[in-house]
Amino acid sequence: MLSQRVLVIGASRGIGAELVRQYLAAGSQVHATVRDVSEPGELSGLYGDLTRHRLDVRDLHQTAELAAELAGCDIGVAIHNAGIYRGFPRDEIMEVNAAAPIRVVEALLDAGALSSGAAVAIMTSQMGARRGRTDTLGDYGDSKAALNDEFRRRAVDWGRRGVIAVVVHPGWVRTDMGGTSATLSVEESATGIRRVVDSLTQEQHGRFLTWDGREHPW
Numbered sequence: 001m002l003s004q005r006v007l008v009i010g011a012s013r014g015i016g017a018e019l020v021r022q023y024l025a026a027g028s029q030v031h032a033t034v035r036d037v038s039e040p041g042e043l044s045g046l047y048g049d050l051t052r053h054r055l056d057v058r059d060l061h062q063t064a065e066l067a068a069e070l071a072g073c074d075i076g077v078a079i080h081n082a083g084i085y086r087g088f089p090r091d092e093i094m095e096v097n098a099a100a101p102i103r104v105v106e107a108l109l110d111a112g113a114l115s116s117g118a119a120v121a122i123m124t125s126q127m128g129a130r131r132g133r134t135d136t137l138g139d140y141g142d143s144k145a146a147l148n149d150e151f152r153r154r155a156v157d158w159g160r161r162g163v164i165a166v167v168v169h170p171g172w173v174r175t176d177m178g179g180t181s182a183t184l185s186v187e188e189s190a191t192g193i194r195r196v197v198d199s200l201t202q203e204q205h206g207r208f209l210t211w212d213g214r215e216h217p218w
């Protein structure tokens with residue numbers, strides 16, 4: 001299925017920018033968010049049907065603005081990619097990685113921005129998989145675990161509201177975050193994520209999937 005209208009949250013670089021590049025190349029109409037639209041990072045120089053929006057996911061006002069801008073837009077694929085790893089205070093990591101993705105998806109749902117049957121993917125990490133552990137997974141792991149927990153709590157309601165939502169581990173990817181030793185290129189990761197997201201079925205709603213379509217344990 002070709003996704004005609006796509007939204008990528010956090011698209012200035014890394015996996016987010018590559019997702020935008022690939023969806024544009026596939027002929028999709030793409031809405032992409034960056035923190036500063038006058039400095040869109042890797043989005044500058046991309047050709048195609050691309051609309052840039054401003055969003056720092058910590059900012060509630062900007063979140064509401066984005067949702068209002070996209071109201072009625074019939075977004076068929078929404079990918080919340082923005083995330084941070086090391087070198088930030090724990091509170092900020094929790095805010096960006098755990099609280100913001102849930103808040104952004106809820107704002108889009110409330111605004112009627114997503115089409116019926118839309119695919120919603122939130123980028124999580126294998127580092128947030130508790131696998132029964134009750135001790136800390138570190139700031140980053142704890143934030144993605146908290147995201148996963150809240151996602152599972154909201155998934156029933158989101159399903160009733162007509163979307164198919166998953167959390168996705170993108171693999172270990174050579175980006176600013178993943179570093180140069182990572183096993184996957186951004187192209188490989190984004191290609192896999194697109195394949196997974198574009199073919200999501202109702203039965204997969206609420207799951208934790210990997211970039212190459214496998215189910216990941218919580």
Ligand SMILES: NC(=O)c1ccc[n+]([C@@H]2O[C@H](COP(=O)([O-])OP(=O)(O)OC[C@H]3O[C@@H](n4cnc5c(N)ncnc54)[C@H](OP(=O)(O)O)[C@@H]3O)[C@@H](O)[C@H]2O)c1
Binds near residue numbers: 009016041058084169
């Ligand atoms: N790379 C990996 O190996 C790996 C593994 C597991 C999970 N992940 C997850 O995959 C996602 C993408 O990772 P990546 O490797 O592409 O990271 P990256 O290269 O560090 O890029 C992160 C993206 O998130 C944006 N962002 C950060 N804080 C933001 C905020 N407050 N508001 C809006 N946007 C914000 C950045 O925008 P700016 O340019 O404005 O900072 C950038 O576009 C993240 O959620 C990450 O946790 C990555």
